[in-house]
Amino acid sequence: MFLEERESTHVYRQKRMFTKEELETRERLCVHEQPAFCNAACPLKLDAKAMLQAVAENDFKKALQLYEKITPFPHVLSAGCEAPCEGSCLLCRMGEGVAIRKLEQAVCAYGEKGRKGLPRMKKKKTVAIFGSGLFSLFLAGELQKKAYPVTVFCAENDLQHYFDAETGFVSARARESSLLALKGMDIQFRFQTDLGQLSSLREGFDVVCASWEAVKDCTDWEEALMYSRELKIVTGKTSGVLGAAFGAKKAALSVDRLAQNLDPSNTRGEEGTVETKLFVDLTDVKASNQCIGSGTREEAVAEAGRCIQCTCDACVKACAYLQHYKKYPRILTREIYNNVSIIMGDHMMNKPINACALCGQCSVVCPNGYDVGEICHIARQNMVTTGKMPLAPHEFALMDMLFSNHEAFLCRPQPGFEQCKYVFFPGCQAAAIAPDTVAAAYRDLCERLEGGVAIMLGCCGAICDWAGRYEMYDETKAFLDEQLKSLGSPVVIAGCPTCKKELSGHEGLVLTGIWDILTEIGLPESAKGLDTPAALHDSCGARGDRQTQDAIRGLAQRMGCTLVDTPYCADKSPCCGYGGLTQYTNREIARKMTQKCLERSELPYISYCMACRDRFAREGRESKHILELVYGTNAGSPPDISQKRYNRLSLKQELLRQIWNEETEEMDFGFNIEYSPEVTALMDDRMILKSDIIAVLQQLRQTGEAVLDGETGLCIARARLGNVTFWVKYQEIEGGYRVFGAYSHRMNVVRRQG
């Protein structure tokens, strides 16, 4: 029984994962790139978050650069800005917000000026500004930044008085610096102007601006544009320091448009404050108070250090897979979408698509339910459809599933019953990892439940579902349904939450968990909890299944276990690394997932999925499946891949012998094989089964084909089994072979003529 290899690389088929609209709808769910609350509240669009980070890193030069981006007069602005950012700071929800304005002042005081950029080519169009005051000052600064030849007409006698007009709130030192800056700007001044002469003085200028006071009789102006269509003057009423600065920004943009003979409302982009949908997890954040005091450099650094650099990373914090790829779901989604859409060439995202555990943790920890697992699952199915899904990463698991549902499959009604009220479905992993526990559970259910309990040993189909092989999944589903029907459509007692979840997709099937049955009928005498406190790990298969999560806790407590709460428990639980076939497709990430599960507690772990139990034990943690505690069994140290198959087969045979009194075939192939422990470990690592070795040696016995390596003295034989060629290094011994090594490849090798 073999699987079909993926299609030729020269077959070009394409199918979209979903429409562009759906892609965008999904992407929009992620708020990671939304602005921080402080940034969103600033109409001048200061990147306060970045500025604070620079200050916290004692980089005042960079901080000043960021601050200068939004204003030509940082000293003036920071001295009087009404600072709506401060009120919006997320920290205000607990303790005091960050003292952003005082930090801006510190940035002005301690930030060394960068070198002046090269002088820019002046623009051709000329601009006149009439009047003085903050709006005039800021606007003059903005326009000279934009390289317009600017002329300011004011009633004042000199630059000092022009500057002083509305800047009384600025400290003496800051004034000095600002005045110096103003002097350095390339702006023409006409002092002692009679502003009443505006209409004649404006002659010859391409664009005219004026302070509100200078155009007294203006009745018709648009605040959004700072423009009077009636007078053709860029002007408007502003209030406060920030208001003047923001008004000047809008005005400068209108000047730009007018200078190009466009309507000032033309393509202005987003101006002013914005709404942010950012979500920040405050669980680990403690309330604190401002510490800027008199504003020394050290105090500023400390105060900026209070900023928590608001961002959403709830999913990445929780998931080892996202951490591994260092990508946020939105980017990941886009790259996956593009990967699936390309017909030719390297599909760089195949590995990430196949490495996700499809566990759905992201969809629960994300404030907007972003489900990366669903996207990877759709992508996998898509790749299967277009023939682009490589078989290699999933083949072992799929073959394992076929093994579970053929050689190791068992479906029997309890002796004495033709049809049963129940059927126990322990799941393929339980049979592979803890066969004795499964047998004990089945005996107990037969004994204590009325109406007959059938058994069904097999795989629920999760494996092919995870691999994206939907046709195989449908076949598996139909096969299981048919088997269940033959038993009289009994109530299915799942032994594994993932099986329960997968089986819940079958129509008309009545489903429960062994944990629910045990809750109802009580624990057997064998039940005994752990003596020490333990951490409970919720199975990702039970996400959203509160009843199961609670039932397990109830059973553990009834057995006398002391359960300790861990972060990310219940619905938020991470996957152990088995889900989605990560264990097969990417061992490195799977291992990181396991470690992420285990970093939550130092204690022994109790789980209710056999795969979790297995992976935790492999990491060296004391690990028990709840059923081991219920039945006083011990599955011992984790089995290798061959042992897992053997366990499934021998569980079936043992049940047949002991419960149904059936003779079973001896598992004998007619010769002996010796393996050293190193070879067994190597085979486990290379996913080579003992049954593969046997097949190679059987072929050797039929054909006599092998090579003798004169250097090592070892013989090497091979066999092509399905899509893989296996090579075995051996020596003949009495009655059989001693195996020294094994390796495999998927490529076919043939002789070439000529």
Added chain:
Amino acid sequence: MAEKNYYTIDPMGKLQCMKCRVPLEKGKAKFMYLDNGFPVELPVCPQCGFVYVPEELALGKVLAVERALEDK
């Protein structure tokens, strides 16, 4: 014109075919995968045509090419 070989191994008399009891020789072979072919020279039995793929080759170059093709 000689075809380009992606890989060449000369057994140098160190390998023997167990079935034919003769030394393997450098011979022409071809790797095939997902509809792509790569001409190579590998140890081949001059009599029965057994082609030997050594471990280093299987786990090195062959694996790398497999992986690259799988994601095409």
